[in-house]
């Protein structure tokens with residue numbers, strides 16, 4: 001993840017903190033020390049308030065970390081390696097090396113985190129009850145009760161059946177087991193994620209309108225995050241599972257129309273763009289492909305110079321991000337298409353141009369695929 005710092009290693013797993021997490025850390029400490037404690041325990045000194053606030057923020061950190069470690073340890077135990085754990089604004093992510101290949105493994109890995117959170121919650125809850133029985137001082141019972149609540153929230157929030165949250169993974173594993181089809185399972189679990197995302201957003205708006213603005217905004221953020229995450233995890237699955245298996249050769253448009261690099265932009269617009277109605281063309285110079293030109297690059301030059309400027313001047317020259325081989329997977333082509341500025345890749349067999357794949361080709365394929373399923 002971008003903007004992350006590694007703070008240590010546990011069982012060979014890198015523990016990383018994203019900058020966004022530091023914001024949460026600061027916010028939690030600040031809110032507790034400046035608002036929650038003064039309102040509830042006005043007799044506490046400011047030193048006591050700030051140090052206890054910091055300890056509780058660290059306990060929050062520890063709770064999320066233990067949750068993620070629990071996923072990781074089970075995952076490693078099942079033979080799926082975990083490279084790192086990243087803690088960020090909405091919690092943590094254990095980066096497992098690959099998706100589990102059977103539903104039972106997925107279920108075990110998914111349930112491990114919430115189980116850990118629940119176990120911590122129950123233990124600390126019992127501890128805080130016992131401590132209040134013996135009339136332990138509040139600055140001992142308050143943080144322990146807080147840890148209990150945090151872990152209870154972690155367990156329940158993560159069990160929302162919205163993929164890619166743990167609960168969504170459990171749901172996916174169950175459907176996967178029942179139907180024997182990971183794709184159908186992912187589609188249903190992601191759809192549930194989308195719906196729950198919207199529900200949480202609406203709940204947030206409702207809270208904000210009824211005066212609970214800060215919590216309302218948090219709910220909107222979290223709902224939006226779940227909604228986005230569920231959509232992108234489904235798209236990732238399509239990309240990797242379907243496009244990972246298709247070769248570019250089967251997917252490309254063959255024998256694309258090429259433009260000669262020495263003709264003028266004006267001629268290209270009239271004789272190619274208007275005629276063929278494509279927005280980009282591979283460019284050839286003496287029978288060798290030298291790059292690609294598209295409407296955006298043409299538009300970036302002064303219109304009154306089009307008559308005197310040749311196509312070569314606006315050609316994006318061949319580079320690694322513009323070229324794939326016919327034997328590459330469509331997933332690889334897609335990665336390049338969504339990264340380069342042209343929105344296309346040329347399919348080259350050695351020095352020979354054999355085809356072209358565009359962003360539109362891929363989106364059309366996804367659309368047709370969705371209609372057929």
Ligand SMILES: [Zn+2]
Nearest residue numbers: 113114158166
């Ligand atoms: Zn989890």
